[in-house]
Amino acid sequence: MIVRIGLSSCGIAAGGLLVKEALAFAFEEEGLGWELQQTGCIGMCHYEPLVDVIHQDGSINTYGNVTVDTAREIVVAEMSGAALEKYRIATDREPNDCLAGQVRIALRNCGIIDPESIRDYTDRGGYQALQKALTRMTPQQVIEEIKISGLKGRGGAGFPTWFKWNATRQEPGDIKYLICNADEGDPGAFMDRSLLEGDPHAVLEGMIIAGYAIEATSGIVYGRAEYPLAIKRLGKAIGQARAQGMLGNKIMGSKFSFDISIKQGAGAFVCGEETALIASLEGERGMPRLKPPFPSQRGYWDKPTNINNVETLANVPWIIANGGESFAAMGTADSKGTKVFALAGRIKRGGLVEVPMGMPLREIIYGPGGGIKDDKRFKAVQLGGPSGGCIPEALLDTPVDYQSIKNTGAIMGSGGMVVMDETTCMVDLARYFLNFTQDESCGKCVPCRIGTKRMLEIMERLCAGEGQPGDIELLEMLGQQIMEGSLCGLGNSAPNPVLTTIRYFREEYETHIHDKKCPAKQCKALITYHIEADKCKGCTLCAKKCPVNCISGEAKKPHVIDQNLCTKCGTCLEVCPSKWSAVSVS
Amino acid sequence: MSCSCQTEEKAAIQRVSTETQISALEELINRYKGVEGSLISVLQGIQEMYGYLPRPVLEYIAKRLDIKKARIYGVATFYAQFRLTPVGKHLILLCQGTACHVNGADKIEAALCDELGVEMGGTTENRLFTLTEAACLGCCSLAPVMMIDGQAYGPLTPDQARKVIRGILKQEEQSREEVGA
Ligand SMILES: Cc1cc2nc3c(=O)[nH]c(=O)nc-3n(C[C@H](O)[C@H](O)[C@H](O)COP(=O)(O)O)c2cc1C
Numbered sequence: 194m195i196v197r198i199g200l201s202s203c204g205i206a207a208g209g210l211l212v213k214e215a216l217a218f219a220f221e222e223e224g225l226g227w228e229l230q231q232t233g234c235i236g237m238c239h240y241e242p243l244v245d246v247i248h249q250d251g252s253i254n255t256y257g258n259v260t261v262d263t264a265r266e267i268v269v270a271e272m273s274g275a276a277l278e279k280y281r282i283a284t285d286r287e288p289n290d291c292l293a294g295q296v297r298i299a300l301r302n303c304g305i306i307d308p309e310s311i312r313d314y315t316d317r318g319g320y321q322a323l324q325k326a327l328t329r330m331t332p333q334q335v336i337e338e339i340k341i342s343g344l345k346g347r348g349g350a351g352f353p354t355w356f357k358w359n360a361t362r363q364e365p366g367d368i369k370y371l372i373c374n375a376d377e378g379d380p381g382a383f384m385d386r387s388l389l390e391g392d393p394h395a396v397l398e399g400m401i402i403a404g405y406a407i408e409a410t411s412g413i414v415y416g417r418a419e420y421p422l423a424i425k426r427l428g429k430a431i432g433q434a435r436a437q438g439m440l441g442n443k444i445m446g447s448k449f450s451f452d453i454s455i456k457q458g459a460g461a462f463v464c465g466e467e468t469a470l471i472a473s474l475e476g477e478r479g480m481p482r483l484k485p486p487f488p489s490q491r492g493y494w495d496k497p498t499n500i501n502n503v504e505t506l507a508n509v510p511w512i513i514a515n516g517g518e519s520f521a522a523m524g525t526a527d528s529k530g531t532k533v534f535a536l537a538g539r540i541k542r543g544g545l546v547e548v549p550m551g552m553p554l555r556e557i558i559y560g561p562g563g564g565i566k567d568d569k570r571f572k573a574v575q576l577g578g579p580s581g582g583c584i585p586e587a588l589l590d591t592p593v594d595y596q597s598i599k600n601t602g603a604i605m606g607s608g609g610m611v612v613m614d615e616t617t618c619m620v621d622l623a624r625y626f627l628n629f630t631q632d633e634s635c636g637k638c639v640p641c642r643i644g645t646k647r648m649l650e651i652m653e654r655l656c657a658g659e660g661q662p663g664d665i666e667l668l669e670m671l672g673q674q675i676m677e678g679s680l681c682g683l684g685n686s687a688p689n690p691v692l693t694t695i696r697y698f699r700e701e702y703e704t705h706i707h708d709k710k711c712p713a714k715q716c717k718a719l720i721t722y723h724i725e726a727d728k729c730k731g732c733t734l735c736a737k738k739c740p741v742n743c744i745s746g747e748a749k750k751p752h753v754i755d756q757n758l759c760t761k762c763g764t765c766l767e768v769c770p771s772k773w774s775a776v777s778v779s
Numbered sequence: 780m781s782c783s784c785q786t787e788e789k790a791a792i793q794r795v796s797t798e799t800q801i802s803a804l805e806e807l808i809n810r811y812k813g814v815e816g817s818l819i820s821v822l823q824g825i826q827e828m829y830g831y832l833p834r835p836v837l838e839y840i841a842k843r844l845d846i847k848k849a850r851i852y853g854v855a856t857f858y859a860q861f862r863l864t865p866v867g868k869h870l871i872l873l874c875q876g877t878a879c880h881v882n883g884a885d886k887i888e889a890a891l892c893d894e895l896g897v898e899m900g901g902t903t904e905n906r907l908f909t910l911t912e913a914a915c916l917g918c919c920s921l922a923p924v925m926m927i928d929g930q931a932y933g934p935l936t937p938d939q940a941r942k943v944i945r946g947i948l949k950q951e952e953q954s955r956e957e958v959g960a
């Protein structure tokens with residue numbers, strides 16, 4: 194028997210390490226020789242900690258939301274050959290609903306193998322694509338295969354991968370670099386983290402194949418400072434790959450030599466942009482520069498450099514192993530293959546899903562995503578993070594492919610999907626994103642540095658109930674100018690969240706400006722909390738929980754909120770027992 | 780191999796460093812001396828040792844690595860990771876990413892500020908905790924999330940956030956008692 198526990202950052206955050214200890218303890222107490230393995234994230238993050246029990250005959254029971262106590266119960270049940278039905282969420286024959294409709298290519302090993310074991314990776318066919326490329330394909334043929342596959346960059350811009358490789362390959366020069374962009378800056382996207390934590394060898398193998406195709410001399414992973422576990426596992430994987438001859442001199446007996454190192458970023462969103470990333474790798478402030486020259490012409494230390502995203506690279510071994518046509522057989526005419534999406538926000542089942550391109554948004558959100566939390570009403574989904582846009586309910590049947598998403602005003606981006614319900618204020622959300630980009634603007638060009646600041650000031654005014662007629666038009670004009678005038682992709686896309694929310698939720702802006710009201714009841718300056726005297730039973734719960742002690746009243750008598758002291762934190766509304774619902778917002 | 784121009788800086792770092800820190804610093808300098816483009820790695824190394832970037836140490840490495848002070852300051856202030864003031868023993872990173880934002884990160888912030896008696900960015904008087912913001916901790920499906928000393932916690936309610944802090948406080952008290960006993 195093998196017992197497998199999900200120990201990615203999400204599993205660990207949910208208490209996975211304690212469950213692991215409890216399992217080990219139970220094995221020892223019961224005198225069981227069962228093997229305890231760790232694995233990455235299968236994508237059902239809301240079920241973490243997840244435990245798989247794999248029986249001798251290969252059948253599997255999967256348990257979700259395992260706690261220290263249930264861990265023991267599971268062991269006891271499984272010992273007697275039974276399953277603990279209460280906590281079982283799937284078996285090998287009946288996969289969980291979250292996995293229905295998924296096609297896992299980039300995530301093929303995540304949540305299945307031990308990411309710290311190269312054996313596990315090779316047992317599932319790992320490094321065979323590399324062997325195939327090195328022994329049976331020329332670099333040109335590798336590029337050709339990627340061209341057939343139709344793979345486009347998964348990092349944001351969606352540029353054809355083969356084209357970039359070819360451009361770098363054709364540049365003259367003895368020294369060329371391959372960089373893996375693991376900076377994953379979109380707040381709300383976590384597929385790159387999950388890949389690096391759950392299947393680091395897939396990314397390495399993709400890098401080595403890419404390195405071979407462009408004839409690079411070395412590879413660098415630019416990792417995000419906030420992802421310590423990803424960096425650790427990747428470092429370990431590099432060590433293993435080196436020891437087994439997949440990295441270093443004359444890889445797998447071929448003539449190709451290539452090595453990979455890791456450099457850690459230091460927390461700057463703009464460093465996800467290629468030229469800023471290069472500046473950062475060179476130890477400087479991460480300021481972008483004008484393109485051309487493109488990194489393929491003048492990149493890291495002015496040498497030809499190709500930069501690819503983590504997920505892009507993780508697809509590469511699969512394509513080489515299975516042929517470009519199998520990849521191209523999935524997806525739509527303009528977007529081939531599959532894409533990983535990170536579902537988060539007001540969604541029931543947050544996590545990672547990988548589906549064929551072209552699946553309608555609705556199917557993703559209500560299929561694997563399970564719909565909206567607390568059965569509230571769907572309002573919008575934000576695609577592409579701070580550079581992207583909000584897609585409203587009316588467009589929920591939009592297929593996810595690069596062009597269709599672009600037509601809505603949003604972008605595919607890296608695949609972050611943050612779902613919003615009726616409790617999200619779109620004006621506040623747009624302000625939130627703008628605050629982010631404004632903060633992350635490197636300050637090099639004026640439209641981005643000053644333009645986003647001016648836009649943010651207007652947004653803050655709207656949320657504070659000080660909006661003026663004409664503000665919407667002013668935002669639209671500024672947004673257009675910033676998009677056209679900025680130096681890099683950050684500024685070019687920073688106004689997107691504002692412009693798309695104006696486009697689809699204009700009346701919400703107008704209500705903020707003209708009626709000084711926030712329909713979603715989120716903007717603190719525009720709402721007040723009240724306790725309805727006829728409903729309040731004087732249970733004193735709200736008074737006890739109020740962080741600023743602004744609620745008074747005797748036990749069993751109606752309570753009152755002192756509006757002068759109230760910080761509008763909403764705690765009273767949350768704690769008021771639902772049978773009374775005495776707190777109201779207006 | 781200390782020449783006279785370095786003695787002043789050296790004396791200054793001795794005031795802010797322990798013996799082990801000084802020898803680790805020398806090691807760091809030797810590792811990166813002459814390695815082009817390594818300034819960020821050097822600063823990360825220093826922050827790892829001191830918890831922040833002490834000014835005398837920056838002035839010292841400017842001399843030793845022959846990098847202009849202005850350049851070091853420029854890089855140190857560009858990136859969110861670097862801090863120029865000391866932090867508490869436990870660093871709390873409260874996620875302000877999109878998923879956490881729409882799931883009520885502001886309420887967690889209010890609870891933490893109240894529990895710790897500090898504002899965002901502040902350090903408690905006993906120097907045990909510093910509360911800072913992070914862009915996204917990559918655990919978005921567990922939103923709202925915070926990370927303390929590399930461990931992520933989520934999904935949080937204001938009460939749970941307070942409990943985590945109290946738990947750490949309790950551990951601190953216990954270990955102090957043990958040392959005292
Ligand atoms: C402001 C900004 C931030 C970006 N952040 C990332 C990122 O975090 N990860 C990423 O892979 N690409 C990011 N990109 C896109 C990269 O510049 C680049 O297009 C990508 O890494 C190329 O890889 P791909 O072709 O495999 O997608 C960002 C771009 C901009 C303008």
Ligand code: FES
Pocket residue numbers: 380381382874875876877878879880914915916917918919920922923924
């Ligand atoms: S948004 Fe908070 S962890 Fe990603």
